[in-house]
Amino acid sequence: MSCIAVIDFETTGLSPAMGDRATEVAIVLVENGNVVDRFQSLMNAGVHIPAFITSLTGISNAMVAAAPDAASVMLDASRFVGNTPMVAHNASFDRRFWQAELARAGAAAAQPFACTMLVARRLYPQAPCHKLGVLVDYHHLPRAGRAHRALADAEMAASLLGQIQHDLRTRHRVGKPDHALLMNLQRCAKPAVPALMARYASV
C-alpha cells in the first residue's frame, strides 16, 4: 500500500479568500495502516487571532508570535510531504489553506486530496453525524489529544482513515484500499458505491 499524508490545519477562520491564515499545521504519514512519521508546527502569519479561535483551539497570539514564520513552516511541510497524496477530514477546507499558504511561500501545491468526510458519508450513513470527533467516537477509536489542535486532529483523521481502509478490506473485500480508491469513492454517487466496491474487490 502506498504512503498517504494526513493533514490538518488550525486557522484564524474559514476562508483564505477572506484573509484568514493558518496558525498551525500537522501532517502524519501513514503506510500500511501505520503512522511512520509526523510533522507539526505553529506558524506566525502576522495576523491577529480572534478570541473565539483561541477559545476553540487554545492557540493564542502569544503562541504564534514565538513561532517561525508561516512561509518557512509551509516550505518545510511541503518538503516533508513531497509528492505523497494527501487526505484530510473535509478536505476542501484544508486543501484551500494548503494551496493558499504555499502560494504565499512561492511553492506549488499539486498533491491530490481525498476526503475522509465524503468517504465516511458513503460508508457510514448510519453514523449520528460526520464530524471528525463523532466518527472517532462512533468507531471507538482513540482520542489523540486536545481536539482542534492540528496534530491531535491529524492523528484522529489518520485513525479514521485506518478504520475506513479496514472496512473496505473486510466488508467490501478490497485488497489494497489506496488513495486512488478513496478519490473514486468520494466522487462516487451513493447508489453506485456497491458497484464501485465490486470493481475493486480482490476475489
Add this chain to the structure above:
DNA sequence: TGCCAGGCCCTCTTTAGGGCCTT
C-alpha cells in the same frame, strides 16, 4: 457561541435551496 466561504449532498431538485463540515 457564532458569523464569513466553498464544496458536497439531499430533496418538496435540476432555471434551487438548504444543511453539513472545516476554523
